[in-house]
Amino acid sequence: MGRDPHRVLDVPPAPPTLADVAAVAGVSRQTVSNALNNPALLRSDTLERVRAAIDQLGYSPNRAARNLRTRASHLIGLRLTPFAEGTANATMDRFVHSLVQASRQAGYHVLLFDGDDPTDPASGYDELVRSTAVDAFVVTDTYRGNPQAAYLEDASVPFVAFGRPWTPAALHPWVDVDGAAGTAAATSHLLDRGHERIAWIGWRKDSPIGEDRRAGWSRTLHARGLPTTGLASRVEDLVTSGREAAGVLLDEAAPTAFVCASDTLAMGVLHQLAERGLRPGHDVAVVGFDDSPVAQVVPGGLTSVRQPLEEVAVQIVQRLGKLIGRRERFGSGALLTPRLVVRGSS
């Protein structure tokens, strides 16, 4: 109150402090603090009075002061993966939305950053940890063995991974989507439609996620006694790669359907079909992975495996909460099941 009695009109008024609220409510600072952090300690009429004062002044506790004292920032760090032009996979957008929402409900905000050196997986994390700018991280780009997880683990920084740890020794909590279950559902769906020669276009062998998704396809075919040899291709995650792979497969193995590790690859297949005058969903079926906007709006529609990103976010935030509160170093994993969204391409 009245810290600046000769206030110049031009200067925005300083926000009220705890002491201001206390003065208005006619109680001590400690009581206001308790009203916020430990309301059970107050008599109900006092609590009411304090809350009225808070509303009247439009008071919100100063974040910096609270953070300094409690050694917590209530921020969750998320490093953006380098933006890939020309691919269909806009998974990040949906995931970020879900994460922001789930975080808010848990009293957290999301801080975005990117590495100044994109080739260094630890870049960016370091400084945020040391300056105690965030309480924990969500690590997403676990596509190739996840080097930053190892770094964060020995720096004993709390984090939850979106993606299984593909190295056996890892102990951190994680949430992931069962890719194999998704491609298995896709394959079963195609089998139900009468397809028997179903091809796979996936990622290079060193991608654990790619191999996981591939397993769902091959497992399902084998279960029905159908062969997979000659029907699989592993390429880069590019539209052109998918197009070429589809061309080769069509020429050499004459599949009637494709299951792909991503919507990007599936779009490549659609390119190939368009070039040959084959109609997706009639002549050849195609299933993608991620249910990207592209799958949703491409003419005819692309059948695709949709990850439950909203649920992933909720589960991640749950684990973050546990991690931050108590100082547990371990954590549990959760494997969620995706859902097949059927559209015109199958």
Next chain:
Amino acid sequence: MGRDPHRVLDVPPAPPTLADVAAVAGVSRQTVSNALNNPALLRSDTLERVRAAIDQLGYSPNRAARNLRTRASHLIGLRLTPFAEGTANATMDRFVHSLVQASRQAGYHVLLFDGDDPTDPASGYDELVRSTAVDAFVVTDTYRGNPQAAYLEDASVPFVAFGRPWTPAALHPWVDVDGAAGTAAATSHLLDRGHERIAWIGWRKDSPIGEDRRAGWSRTLHARGLPTTGLASRVEDLVTSGREAAGVLLDEAAPTAFVCASDTLAMGVLHQLAERGLRPGHDVAVVGFDDSPVAQVVPGGLTSVRQPLEEVAVQIVQRLGKLIGRRERFGSGALLTPRLVVRGSS
């Protein structure tokens, strides 16, 4: 140093503080502070010594403490717009990336949030301002008159808008893309290819952005003495709306080309063409707006107007810097020119 001589091994070591660095370097706290914020004040040998100590300890200044003292957070707030399923417009993703990158270079991080009440345009901003959690905002969803800009202006919260103020009284800094120039380029491009009956599919009349983009189309046609009557349609930003509008226009006005206010609408046109067996780029040309991933990967490719979002972000951050440093309330605007990306559909 040695704040906890009986350190338990399980507990992560507390990060070093300014005082720790000072002790190692044999100087006072203030000198270390100056080494970071005002290196010119130090004698070069002292500076060297302090820097060595900083490196040795892996010191980064505690954000909370700095924020408390300087009354700044070095965070920029960005409210996510509600996620629209089934549309092509993934502009946000690219913009967020660009913003994060530009912010980092200016020493800022991006804090994401969303309104707990999506219908209230001011929701979410309020609390962040009062708790001094962010220094400024970037306001993006200025599509319909931008009610939160008015709110932020009276609350005298620093912000920069991505999007022109459509109300004349507004004084805040802004950065925008010249939509009319984009659609004009698209229309000229089509004229150059020999089209004369060029249709427009845009948004409802109450969208200033939509009307701006429409103006580029009509202006260009009129300049060549070509009519626009009967060739325009205004609908919701949905694929199905675009499809229907294209159907009506084809039946009633027989255009040979379409310019659309968004890639979503353009995809609708492609749907309509596919249904009629017309080939985009051969029988009928189509141009979209935003250069979304969809435009990039759809078979045949969709010609589209690409916004220079990287440059937008840079300009926004520049203005944020000015706003935050000095307490200026005014700010300048910048109108950037988009670029037409030509693909198979035209």
Next chain:
DNA sequence: GGCGGTGCTTGGATCGATCAAGCGTCGCGA
């Protein structure tokens, strides 16, 4: 009348960096 408990106050320290003033040293000119 004494006793315990509830509900609040008081005074202080604390988190870690920055601000503002102060102080010693050195060089230079009078």
Next chain:
DNA sequence: TCGCGACGCTTGATCGATCCAAGCACCGCC
């Protein structure tokens, strides 16, 4: 030799919330 100013560094106070310990007023109960 003394005074003066500049340079380079130090010292104490401060930002606002939280945490802690102690204490006090008031109430009801035995």
